[in-house]
Every structure is written in C-alpha cells, then in structure tokens.
Amino acid sequence: MSDRHNPLVPANNPGANNAPAPVRLDRSLGLVTALLIVANLIIGSGAFKKIAPMSAALMDKDYILLAWVLAGIISIFGAFTMAGLASLTTESGGIYEYLRLSFGNLFSFLYGWASFLVIGSAGIAALAFILSESFNELIPLPNPLHQWQHVTVGNYLQPFANGGIKIFAITMILLLSWINFLGTKKGERFNNIVTTAKIAGILLLIVAGLFYTGHVQTENTTPVPSNLNSNSLANGLFTAMLSAFWAYDGWYCVGFMGGEIKHPQKNIPIAIIAGIGISMIIFVLLNAVFIHVIPVQSLASLDENSVAGLEVAKIIGGNTGAGFIAVLLIISILGSLNANIATYPRLYFRMAEEKFFPNRAASIHPRYKTPHIAMLYSMVLSCIMVVSGTFDLLTNIIIVVEFLFFMLLGSALIKMKKEGKITARLIAYPFAPVILIVFSLCLVINSILVQPVQAIAGITCTLSGLPLYFYYKKRNRIISQNTGAVG
Numbered sequence: 001m002s003d004r005h006n007p008l009v010p011a012n013n014p015g016a017n018n019a020p021a022p023v024r025l026d027r028s029l030g031l032v033t034a035l036l037i038v039a040n041l042i043i044g045s046g047a048f049k050k051i052a053p054m055s056a057a058l059m060d061k062d063y064i065l066l067a068w069v070l071a072g073i074i075s076i077f078g079a080f081t082m083a084g085l086a087s088l089t090t091e092s093g094g095i096y097e098y099l100r101l102s103f104g105n106l107f108s109f110l111y112g113w114a115s116f117l118v119i120g121s122a123g124i125a126a127l128a129f130i131l132s133e134s135f136n137e138l139i140p141l142p143n144p145l146h147q148w149q150h151v152t153v154g155n156y157l158q159p160f161a162n163g164g165i166k167i168f169a170i171t172m173i174l175l176l177s178w179i180n181f182l183g184t185k186k187g188e189r190f191n192n193i194v195t196t197a198k199i200a201g202i203l204l205l206i207v208a209g210l211f212y213t214g215h216v217q218t219e220n221t222t223p224v225p226s227n228l229n230s231n232s233l234a235n236g237l238f239t240a241m242l243s244a245f246w247a248y249d250g251w252y253c254v255g256f257m258g259g260e261i262k263h264p265q266k267n268i269p270i271a272i273i274a275g276i277g278i279s280m281i282i283f284v285l286l287n288a289v290f291i292h293v294i295p296v297q298s299l300a301s302l303d304e305n306s307v308a309g310l311e312v313a314k315i316i317g318g319n320t321g322a323g324f325i326a327v328l329l330i331i332s333i334l335g336s337l338n339a340n341i342a343t344y345p346r347l348y349f350r351m352a353e354e355k356f357f358p359n360r361a362a363s364i365h366p367r368y369k370t371p372h373i374a375m376l377y378s379m380v381l382s383c384i385m386v387v388s389g390t391f392d393l394l395t396n397i398i399i400v401v402e403f404l405f406f407m408l409l410g411s412a413l414i415k416m417k418k419e420g421k422i423t424a425r426l427i428a429y430p431f432a433p434v435i436l437i438v439f440s441l442c443l444v445i446n447s448i449l450v451q452p453v454q455a456i457a458g459i460t461c462t463l464s465g466l467p468l469y470f471y472y473k474k475r476n477r478i479i480s481q482n483t484g485a486v487g
Helices: 030-042 051-058 061-088 093-101 105-138 163-181 184-210 231-248 251-260 266-295 296-300 308-353 372-388 390-397 398-418 431-450 452-463 466-485
Strands: none
Touching: 030 184, 030 251, 030 266, 030 308, 051 061, 051 231, 051 266, 051 296, 061 093, 061 231, 061 251, 061 266, 061 398, 061 431, 061 466, 093 105, 093 251, 093 308, 093 398, 105 163, 105 308, 105 372, 105 398, 105 452, 105 466, 163 184, 163 372, 184 266, 184 308, 231 266, 231 398, 231 431, 251 266, 251 308, 266 296, 266 308, 308 372, 398 431, 398 452, 431 452
C-alpha cells in the first residue's frame, strides 16, 4: 500500500521525512489460516439444508451427489481463474482488485458496490439471522419487543417482528466485529478454533451415519413420486446445482485479505483450491449419509424450513443426536458469519484506498492494524438489514450478481494473458476461464427466464452504483487537477 493511499499520512508535508512510518495492514496470516478461512466461508447452513430441494429436483441419489460434484468442479474452475489473476497483485481486494487491474475502475467499483449493498452486507445479515433462529431452537430467546411486532413501515417493513431473534443476531454481529477489530491474530485464532470444531463435528456425524443400520423413520414425511422421467435431466441438474452453489458460496472472499496474507500470490490460490476440494469431499460424504438414513423421496417432501441434518440426527441419536446437530449447526453458521465479517471490510478498505469509497474507510487502526472504519461501515449496514428484515429478498439475488462478475473474472484472465501481463503457466488454461464464462452466462440467462424478479433486482442493485461511480470519478479528477496545479 502506497503512502498516497493512507489517510494517516499527511499529503504534501515538508516534514514527511521525519514523520513516523505509515500504519499498514499486518501481513501475518499463513497458508493454514487462509485455508481454514476458505473452509469456514464455505461450510455453513447449506451443508445441512440443501439436500431437500436438491432431492425434489432430481429424485435420484446418484444424480444428487453428481450435482454436488459438478457445482464443486465449477467452483474449482473459478478458483483456477483466480489463481491465474492472483499473480497480478499482493494488495487486498480480491476480485475487486483483479477487475480494476484488468478493466479499470468501472467494473471493479460496481462489484464493490454490489458487495457492499447486497452480497456482503445482506449475506452477513442473513447468516446472523439464521444463527439466531438456530440458537432459538436450542434455547428459546425472549422477545422484549413483542408488543410492537405488528408495527409496519410503509406497509412493508416490520422492524420489530421476531424482535428477540433480531436482537441476538445484531449482538452476534457486534461481538464478532469487535473480536476482528482487536487484531488479525485474534480473529485468526477464533476462526481456526471454530473451523476445526466444525469439521470435526461433521466428520463425526458422517462416521455415525455411514455405520447406521437401524430402521428409517418416515412418519412425518409423505413420499413424493419421482418426476425425473417427465423433466429433462439437464434442467434437474441445473436446478439442484443452484442449491449446491449456495453451499459452496464465499470461497473467493479470502482474496479480500490479500494484504494480510503471507505470500498471497502463492498462498491464496492454494488455499482456495484446497478449501473447495476439502469442502466438496465433506459435502458429498455428508449428503450420502443423509440419503443413506432417509430415502430421497422423504427428503424431497421435507418442509422448506426443515433442516435435513437435524432430521437425520434425530433418527441416529434421538434427542441427543438432535442436540448435537443443533450445536454443530450453530458452530457452522457462527464460523461462516465470522469469516464474512472478517473478509468483506477488506474489500471496502481497498475501494477507499483507490478513492472510490469514503476516504475514512482506508484508515488502519494504529494499534490493532485492522481496517476499523471499513469494518464499522460493514457492521452498521448489516445490522440495519437485520432490523429491516429485507435481507431474505436480497439474498435471493446474490448468486445472480456473483455470476455476472464471475463471467467478467474469466474474461479478465483471458485478457491479461493475451496482453502478456500474466506470463506464468496457468492451471487448466484456457478451459477453466472459458467454462466459467459459459456456465455463468447460462446461469444468468436461466435466472432471468425462470426468476425474472430476482434477476432484474440483482442487476438493478448493481447498476444503482453508477451515479456514485461518476461522482467519485469526477471528484478524483478534480482532486488530481488541483494537486497538479499546486505542484
């Protein structure tokens, strides 16, 4: 990070030579921690819930597991693409920085804006709310705001509905933000402990499930006849893969912390590829256990809000098993929430360094070496979204928005390779970026046709950043001209 990007270093200061060294991010995270961050980002509630809609889409064990594998392979192609682009920089920012270096500020800003408005903040709000709901199932939470729960704003928002759950969700966002504010090392230790506990618990559930030989209990489910013959296999796989992508989502966020990872050009690609690979193995084994214990037809008939993992645990271990999986689910979501809270502010920090976000967000705390102001912005917006309750709609459009930019990411790698700005030999090039581009395009088109409201909402949210982009562009040009005139 150059001095001109650091607001703690005064510009045009004659005594700059005698000034203290600028405060920088602490590059202290190693490969193991980066790998655990990726695993924490990926393995959340989706691992326990997505088997139900996938079963409804395919009604066949082998095809369901194939959908998990295919979604993992597409994610790995994305990781190969990011691995190639990682050689361009050692700065924070991840996808934002790669798009900026490849296409300039417009596309990178729109990505950053979409992340701030939808992908990051809404994702954090949703994870915090799901965490709170899961905790409420284990230990009922009081609702001190119940007398106002029917109050609406504009006949749409219900800020006091589920008041106890929202208060707990906001508390968790504040607590985890505070832990990560206190230093990268403290956040690293917390992340590593939670991820290790999460993976150990899931492996224990897998072992218990694989050795389960009892009778399957299906009293609360109604078998659904298979409709695989009446629908094309391709459509069924595509629908199931959309659910799987929700589980794999977030692998790229570790790139936002490039300025704090040792040897980021090498360690970030390794962490992403290995993290997705480990997660894919866990997802396939875990869902094989679910299908082993509960038939596909019964899984397909589960209620939308049911947690398949919880139903399986009840069958294997009764109330004790249900309690175990409830705690495991809470730990899994807690880890994903913490990883998102830790990573996304680094993206906003990098935007501020490039003068396309409020300048104060580029500040680094002099003691804790963390981007504390960027973390504050992320924390406040996420809490507002928890109160509003609108994040459910926003999270429905996250995948569409992400794959719009994945398409650009693949194009960026091809562009930079052709221009000779990337000279290293790349993994699976050009197949990885081409497949990523083609699949992303198909997913976006399919979403527009099948879910036009969500798709258009996602595109609209992204494009809503255009006025801000032109404001920052004009402001930066004026500042540059004035600086030139002074010089």
